[in-house]
Amino acid sequence: MPRLSPIISIVRTSLGTLVDRRAKNPVSYTLDSTLDSVNMAEQKAFEIASRWGFEEDAQHHIAMAVREAAVNAVLHGNAYDPNKKFFIAYVMTPEALVITVTDQGKGLDPGSIPDPLAPENLMRASGRGIFLIRSFMDEVKIRNLDPGTEITLIKHVGREAAKSKEE
Amino acid sequence: MTLKSSTRQVDGITIVDLNGRITLGEGSVKLRDTVRDLMGKGRNKILLNLGDVTYIDSSGIGELVSAFTSVRNQGGELKLLNLTKKVHDLLQITKLYTVFDIKDDEAAAVQSFVK
Numbered sequence: 001m002p003r004l005s006p007i008i009s010i011v012r013t014s015l016g017t018l019v020d021r022r023a024k025n026p027v028s029y030t031l032d033s034t035l036d037s038v039n040m041a042e043q044k045a046f047e048i049a050s051r052w053g054f055e056e057d058a059q060h061h062i063a064m065a066v067r068e069a070a071v072n073a074v075l076h077g078n079a080y081d082p083n084k085k086f087f088i089a090y091v092m093t094p095e096a097l098v099i100t101v102t103d104q105g106k107g108l109d110p111g112s113i114p115d116p117l118a119p120e121n122l123m124r125a126s127g128r129g130i131f132l133i134r135s136f137m138d139e140v141k142i143r144n145l146d147p148g149t150e151i152t153l154i155k156h157v158g159r160e161a162a163k164s165k166e167e
Numbered sequence: 168m169t170l171k172s173s174t175r176q177v178d179g180i181t182i183v184d185l186n187g188r189i190t191l192g193e194g195s196v197k198l199r200d201t202v203r204d205l206m207g208k209g210r211n212k213i214l215l216n217l218g219d220v221t222y223i224d225s226s227g228i229g230e231l232v233s234a235f236t237s238v239r240n241q242g243g244e245l246k247l248l249n250l251t252k253k254v255h256d257l258l259q260i261t262k263l264y265t266v267f268d269i270k271d272d273e274a275a276a277v278q279s280f281v282k
Contacts, residue, residue, distance in 0.1 A: 035192045117262050125229035
């Protein structure tokens, strides 16, 4: 599948800048542009957040942020194109859970997203996904790959998570 | 978990008991179809009971907003009942908590509709 190679290498390059040698158990998937894939990505995020000792609210927030990022990749990025994939990688470092979602779509300009909290946008039926991601994660980075978009979600390890890992 | 819905009438108000997830795809479509069906029958005083809704994503929030707007544009009222903490928090951070009329007591909610 030659058209996937550039994206895969980009994902690897990007992760290489984020993850040091202490990173444990990196997990990555190549997924079809379907809602089933969105559900799978969300479920996997929940399992990983739980396994690494994030508290219940954080598990929910991480899973929801991943769901919204996956929806963006499938719906707005790849537009359900069966010939396009999206990629998701979960990496746990001692400091944070780092999740990267990459699509093969036309790219996203974060500056073009209207503020969903602005009075004129409050009653819009869409446009809250990136806002929710930013609300639920500690750090969010969006990179236009031309083509494609990479969104990196970072949740720092809290005291409870660190304690759980020591046990 | 898919979204299930059932409707009942109390004092002229249609209460929609929802159970499951309101997310992009099946859940959002189910909610949209349910509200459209009620409006088509002229039932435009609607109380959505979200007590058993375990999860709503951004698409589900959008569907709630669309339902609220559609019913209001038809001269009706749509209110929300029994929010879980997760849904409550979601409506807080999206600043929609003050947009929707949100109730936690069914009898009082039914009485609050304009008769």
